[in-house]
């Protein structure tokens with residue numbers, strides 16, 4: 001496949017690293033020059049202008065910031081036979097589609113920086129198969145049937161840093177008692193990672209099963225979980241606070 005990236009920043013670099021070595025021809029746009037030059041060290045990656053990237057690609061991946069996209073995309077030579085994948089936050093399909101005319105095969109997705117290691121969950125709306133064709137083998141495709149459903153994944157994605165902050169906070173607390181910050185970080189991070197290692201991520205209730213196994217009445221886990229119940233109310237409030245920004249209905 002001929003794959004082009006418009007906007008060569010942090011997330012484009014991770015996606016290119018996920019695709020390299022798989023028989024594709026990959027072109028990245030000139031900006032950011034440092035990242036583009038670095039990626040062009042890969043044998044199947046070259047740097048080209050936005051216009052060339054668009055003209056020479058069967059799949060164009062849009063990795064611009066939303067405000068830049070509004071200015072740049074309408075000037076590019078999109079074709080009706082191209083696939084377009086947008087990873088841009090705050091850019092619903094209704095906003096992206098007119099900017100890419102006459103291309104109509106457009107899918108939105110939310111890659112994460114670890115996509116280059118595989119195992120990345122990728123919500124897709126609408127699911128034309130283009131995201132699965134590029135990333136499906138090693139990653140987890142989550143098709144969405146509505147823009148609202150896709151947008152809700154954007155809010156849920158924000159859980160990442162909230163959970164990481166809890167892990168860091170617990171490691172700091174532990175280190176305060178052990179005096180071993182490195183050991184505390186290693187312990188808490190590996191502890192949490194361990195619960196996910198054997199999971200298939202197939203929606204079969206694996207998380208609830210793990211919770212059930214940590215529910216001995218009066219045990220440390222059940223006790224702390226009960227103590228933390230108000231934090232989950234706050235979590236719902238925090239997620240709901242994204243509804244206006246994401247155009248989601250009121251709770």
Ligand SMILES: NC(=O)c1ccc[n+]([C@@H]2O[C@H](COP(=O)([O-])OP(=O)(O)OC[C@H]3O[C@@H](n4cnc5c(N)ncnc54)[C@H](OP(=O)(O)O)[C@@H]3O)[C@@H](O)[C@H]2O)c1
Pocket residue numbers: 006007008009010011012029030031032033050063064065066068072087088089090110111112113
């Ligand atoms: N980072 C993530 O984890 C992540 C995850 C999912 C989705 N996204 C989305 O992906 C998009 C990019 O995010 P990012 O984190 O990769 O941002 P970023 O690192 O700032 O990348 C944006 C890139 O666009 C380039 N650019 C600016 N003007 C341009 C132009 N006229 N033509 C071509 N390229 C131009 C910038 O180059 P200069 O540096 O030279 O200005 C920069 O390299 C955003 O919409 C974001 O919401 C990001």
